[in-house]
Amino acid sequence: MLMAPAYTSSVYRPGIFDGKVVFCTGGAGTICRRQTEALVILGANAAILGRKKEVTENAAAEIQKLRSGSSVIGISADVRDISSLQEAVDRTVKELGRIDFVICGAAGNFISDFKHLSANAFKTVIDIDLLGSFNTVKAATSELIRNKGSVIMVSATLHYYGVQFQSHVGAAKAGVDALSNALAVELGPFGVRFNCIAPGPIDETEGLTRLLPSGAKKQVTKAVPLQRLGSVNDIADATVFLFSEAASFITGSISVVDGGAWHTGQMQALHYPESVLNSDQLWNKKSAKL
Numbered sequence: 546m547l548m549a550p551a552y553t554s555s556v557y558r559p560g561i562f563d564g565k566v567v568f569c570t571g572g573a574g575t576i577c578r579r580q581t582e583a584l585v586i587l588g589a590n591a592a593i594l595g596r597k598k599e600v601t602e603n604a605a606a607e608i609q610k611l612r613s614g615s616s617v618i619g620i621s622a623d624v625r626d627i628s629s630l631q632e633a634v635d636r637t638v639k640e641l642g643r644i645d646f647v648i649c650g651a652a653g654n655f656i657s658d659f660k661h662l663s664a665n666a667f668k669t670v671i672d673i674d675l676l677g678s679f680n681t682v683k684a685a686t687s688e689l690i691r692n693k694g695s696v697i698m699v700s701a702t703l704h705y706y707g708v709q710f711q712s713h714v715g716a717a718k719a720g721v722d723a724l725s726n727a728l729a730v731e732l733g734p735f736g737v738r739f740n741c742i743a744p745g746p747i748d749e750t751e752g753l754t755r756l757l758p759s760g761a762k763k764q765v766t767k768a769v770p771l772q773r774l775g776s777v778n779d780i781a782d783a784t785v786f787l788f789s790e791a792a793s794f795i796t797g798s799i800s801v802v803d804g805g806a807w808h809t810g811q812m813q814a815l816h817y818p819e820s821v822l823n824s825d826q827l828w829n830k831k832s833a834k835l
Contacts, residue, residue, distance in 0.1 A: 554782045561789060563588035566641045568634065570594045570624050570681050571650035573604035575750045576699065579777035580648055580784040581617075582608055587785065589646070590616040592637040594630075596623055616641055624651045624677030630684040644688035646788050649678040649698040649721075656710045658824040667713045674717035678724060686732075693736030695788050698725045700741040700799065702807040709821050718743075722799055729797030738796040740787050745803020748774035770805035 567584050571577040572593025581591050585608055593608070595601035598621035605619030618640055622629040637644055653673040657666065678698050688694065700722055704715035722741055729739040746765055766774055783802050786792055801807065 554778075554785070557587055557782075557785050557789075559586075560588045561785075565589045565645040565788075566637065566643050567591045567646040567648060567788075568594075568637055568644045568681075568685055569648040569650060570622075570630075570677065571652060571699070572648070573597070573601045573619070574650065574652075576744060576747060576777050576780050577648060577650035578604060578608070579781045580650070580697075582611055583778075583781035583785050584646065584788065585609075585615050585617060586611050588612075590641050592618050592620055592633065592641060592644075594620050594622045594624070594633055594651070596621065624680055625672045627680045627683060630680050634684045634688065638688060643692055644685050645692045645694045647681060647685050647689065647694065647696045648784070649681045649696065651677045651681075652699065654711075654714050657713065658710050658821065659712055660824060662713060667716075670713040670717050671720070674714070675720040675724065678721050682728060689737045690732070690735045695738040696725070696728070696740070697784060697787055698722075698739070698741045700725075700743040702743050702745055702801060702803055705807050706810055709817060725799075726797050733796055738792075740792075740796060741799040742780060742783050742787070743799055743801045743803070744775060744780050745769070745801070745806040746774050747780065748776060750777065765806075768806065768809045769803070770809065773804065775802060775804060 562584055565588065567581060567589050569577050569581050569591060572581050572591070573595040578593070581593055585591050591605075591608065593601060593605050595604075601621055602619035605617045609615050609617035618637070620633045620636060622633045624630060634644065651673055653670045655666075682689070682696060689696065698721050701714060701718040703711045704719040708715060725739045725741045732739065746769065762774070766772065779802050783800050787795065787800065
């Protein structure tokens with residue numbers, strides 16, 4: 546069994562989420578898995594969702610080992626399919642009894658300049674990130690209202706300013722922010738809270754590996770005001786706070802967890818404008834054809 550301090554800050558009291566259940570899409574991925582692990586260690590049970598059945602079930606079994614007596618289930622589901630999500634919600638309630646917290650974390654990303662970005666590739670990211678967040682909340686709404694629950698949507702900072710090769714993700718995450726804000730207003734009177742977490746450059750994640758050009762990590766780190774890349778634990782700590790009673794009067798917010806990186810425009814500055822002007826030579830066209 547892994548020690549809890551590896552997953553949660555020592556400021557959080559054990560057992561603060563006893564009796565709670567979290568429903569997390571993308572829960573087998575690096576960031577969302579660590580979010581789920583932190584909540585489980587602090588008392589919650591969990592359902593994690595992913596498209597790859599074996600990977601998701603194996604991740605659930607590993608997370609369950611982190612706390613004696615915990616229940617964690619892995620469910621194969623596609624967030625683009627509302628019926629798939631409704632089945633996942635129904636199974637979660639049947640096996641775990643309720644849903645209190647929802648993390649909309651399923652996401653798709655890749656590097657593509659606009660000239661080589663296909664309409665289908667653009668639509669795919671919108672469908673996974675934005676429509677997937679809508680579908681997840683839609684399927685879980687009755688449980689969220691019944692239990693006066695809380696939702697966190699995993700967003701980004703890529704739409705705060707223009708970032709080359711990320712028009713698809715910027716558009717999707719801008720929509721995620723708008724959706725969260727609107728739902729905070731609509732479902733707030735029912736006792737349901739909605740907030741976004743916008744990670745910046747988080748080290749040792751698939752997303753950062755895809756986004757950064759080879760050898761650029763040192764340059765990006767220097768452009769972060771706090772002079773380090775983020776960790777998945779930074780996102781997990783923000784998650785614990787937003788789901789805790791300490792944040793009971795916080796809704797409709799976007800918590801940027803990036804060490805101040807977006808203020809320096811560090812992603813925009815990388816090899817600009819040469820990267821855009823020479824995209825035909827620099828770009829792998831196949832990566833944008835989904």
